[in-house]
Amino acid sequence: EIVLTQSPGTLSLSPGERATLSCRASQSVSSSYLAWYQQKPGQAPRLLIYGASSRATGIPDRFSGSGSGTDFTLTISRLEPEDFAVYYCQQYGSSIFTFGPGTKVHIK
C-alpha cells in the first residue's frame, strides 16, 4: 500500500503570501491519480486539483498543482482569507485510495 506523507504539518502564513504544500509518496504514483482537497471546519472536503495539475470545476487559478513520481506540490499563489483550511493529498493505485495526513494552513 502506498503511504502519503505531507509536509509541513502546519503552515502559518499571512493573507497575500504564497503557500507551498508538499505530498510525498512511499512509491511512485501515477500523476493521473494524484488529487488535492481542501477542508474547512465543519464542512466536507472539496476537490481542488486532480491529475496532479488540473484544477477542478470552479477552483480559482491561484491554486496550482505540480509534481510527478513520488513528489507532488500544491501551491497557493496569494492566500485569501477563505484559503485558511486543511489540505489533503490523495492517490489511487492498485484499486486502493489513500489520503495523506493533511497540512493545516492557518493565519499568522
Added chain:
Amino acid sequence: QVQLVESGGGLVKPGGSLRLSCAASGFTFSDYYMSWIRQAPGKGLEWVSYISSSGSTIYYADSVKGRFTISRDNAKNSLYLQMNSLRAEDTAVYYCARGKYRADYWGQGTLVTVSS
C-alpha cells in the same frame, strides 16, 4: 447541480449494525463509481469502500473488510453502506462521494458513533 445527501447515522453499541444511505441527484448516477469515505473526530480522511457504476466491482479498506457491505440501486439513485460488528474505532463522519480515481463531489456527511 450535483447533490449527495447521506442519512442513517446515529449512536450504536459495539457489535451493533447500522445502514447508511446516500441519495444522489443532479447527475446520471448509473454512470459513476461511488465511494464511502470516513473521518474520525479530529482526524484525517480514510477511504472505506467503493463500487463501480454497475455494482460489479467492489473494494474495501482492510479495516472494514468482512464487516461492511457497499451496494447501490441505480433505479433509485441511491448508495448504501451496511455496517455490521461495529467497533469504537468506526466512530466517524461518513461521507458519500462520487468518482473512481478521485472524489469530485461529496455529501455533507452523517455521524456514526459507536459507544456503550
